[in-house]
Amino acid sequence: MFVQIKRIIVTEGNSDKVVERFAAKKNGPSLLEQQPGFIDKQVLVKKVRRGDEEVLIMIRWESEEAWKAWEKHPDHIAGHKANAGKPKPEYIVESSQDVYNVI
16 A cells, blocks of 8 residues: 655644645545545644644555556646646645655
8 A cells, every 4th residue: 555645734724725625525536536546535634722734635545556647647737737837825834745655
């Protein structure tokens, strides 16, 4: 199994905007969720009382190859190109991505 984790830090009161973008869609599975090798996706919000908020998006894949196929998928690439050159939303403080092999 292979896991991709996106970490997004947002200003106070804005985690719902990230959750809305990555949460399950009401009108059926997303293109990501239809990919061969996709297992599941979880959206986690760190419990904080005040200050910046942290959202983790954990996507589990059957294999690294399945994840790589999604990364190279034309629709995935097109989605990133559509946002190329646009400034990130002002509420996003920081974002990163890591990938892990499950042992």
